[in-house]
Amino acid sequence: MTPPVVEANGARIPAIGLGTWDLRGRTCVRMVEQALHFGYRHIDTAEMYGNEAEVGEGLRAARLPRGEVFITTKVWQDHLAPSDFERATKESLSRLQLSEVDLLLIHWPNPQVPLADTIGALCRMKREGLTRHIGISNFTVDLVAQAVKLATEPLVTNQIEWHPYIDQSKVVDACRRHGLAVTAYSPIARGRAVGDETLRKIGQPHRKSAGQVCLRFLIQKGAIVIPRTSRPERLAENLAIFDFELTPAEMKDIEALAHPRGRIVDWSGSPNWD
Ligand SMILES: NC(=O)c1ccc[n+]([C@@H]2O[C@H](COP(=O)([O-])OP(=O)(O)OC[C@H]3O[C@@H](n4cnc5c(N)ncnc54)[C@H](OP(=O)(O)O)[C@@H]3O)[C@@H](O)[C@H]2O)c1
Numbered sequence: 001m002t003p004p005v006v007e008a009n010g011a012r013i014p015a016i017g018l019g020t021w022d023l024r025g026r027t028c029v030r031m032v033e034q035a036l037h038f039g040y041r042h043i044d045t046a047e048m049y050g051n052e053a054e055v056g057e058g059l060r061a062a063r064l065p066r067g068e069v070f071i072t073t074k075v076w077q078d079h080l081a082p083s084d085f086e087r088a089t090k091e092s093l094s095r096l097q098l099s100e101v102d103l104l105l106i107h108w109p110n111p112q113v114p115l116a117d118t119i120g121a122l123c124r125m126k127r128e129g130l131t132r133h134i135g136i137s138n139f140t141v142d143l144v145a146q147a148v149k150l151a152t153e154p155l156v157t158n159q160i161e162w163h164p165y166i167d168q169s170k171v172v173d174a175c176r177r178h179g180l181a182v183t184a185y186s187p188i189a190r191g192r193a194v195g196d197e198t199l200r201k202i203g204q205p206h207r208k209s210a211g212q213v214c215l216r217f218l219i220q221k222g223a224i225v226i227p228r229t230s231r232p233e234r235l236a237e238n239l240a241i242f243d244f245e246l247t248p249a250e251m252k253d254i255e256a257l258a259h260p261r262g263r264i265v266d267w268s269g270s271p272n273w274d
Pocket of ligand 1: 044159186226237
């Protein structure tokens with residue numbers, strides 16, 4: 001079954017992708033290839049993950065027409081000045097062995113570089129044909145508004161941490177107002193959701209696991225999800241989320257799991273985090 005797509009500002013983004021942070025070497029190549037065999041059509045990488053060459057290798061090994069797979073990469077915080085940005089983008093393409101990606105994101109905002117310069121460089125990458133679409137990641141409500149104002153090309157998504165333990169409704173609403181999709185990273189809370197009793201109980205009548213309920217919750221909120229796994233058998237489990245529907249009451253029970261300290265990925269600015 002081909003996963004559904006989310007449409008945003010002219011882009012058609014497969015609603016589920018394989019996250020690849022921390023996938024290395026042969027494991028990364030194998031997981032990308034297997035994911036594409038299982039039906040995934042969207043792979044998420046970044047220059048910072050140090051695995052773009054392996055993602056490219058997995059993509060080629062799957063032997064699918066290039067136009068069938070949606071590849072996202074991201075420019076790291078240290079490369080947001082315009083000349084660095086262009087160099088970093090070209091280096092990513094060279095590691096991936098692609099002439100263009102489908103989506104290029106600013107990985108994290110960097111207050112040391114004027115946003116206008118970075119957004120200008122991002123838009124130029126699209127005009128020069130190095131990427132089909134552009135977007136942002138880890139942008140707050142205020143930064144989303146600034147980025148949209150500065151951009152001369154449409155921004156299609158904001159990739160943010162989103163799972164049941166964090167209430168992201170404000171930034172999600174801001175993205176919607178501007179026509180951006182929201183891509184949920186760490187969508188199973190780095191594995192925490194799979195052991196959650198509430199999610200497990202909700203899954204029982206649907207014959208679904210806690211992890212599947214967690215991903216389905218985000219899909220019903222309109223998100224694109226990019227769960228990562230290093231185990232082939234879990235690829236199929238994470239993909240099997242389009243054949244059931246959570247009720248409004250179940251959605252409400254899952255929303256109640258959010259709390260103010262639910263964030264997992266450190267936002268204190270550690271450049272080594274992710
Ligand atoms: N833009 C950003 O700043 C940013 C930040 C963080 C992440 N991301 C992206 O988002 C992707 C996903 O986020 P994430 O890697 O942080 O975390 P995640 O996808 O929420 O969780 C990954 C963890 O869950 C486990 N897992 C996956 N499927 C499972 C299943 N069906 N049953 C049990 N355990 C399962 C994995 O273990 P196994 O490997 O053992 O299956 C792994 O430990 C990343 O890989 C990356 O591409 C982006």
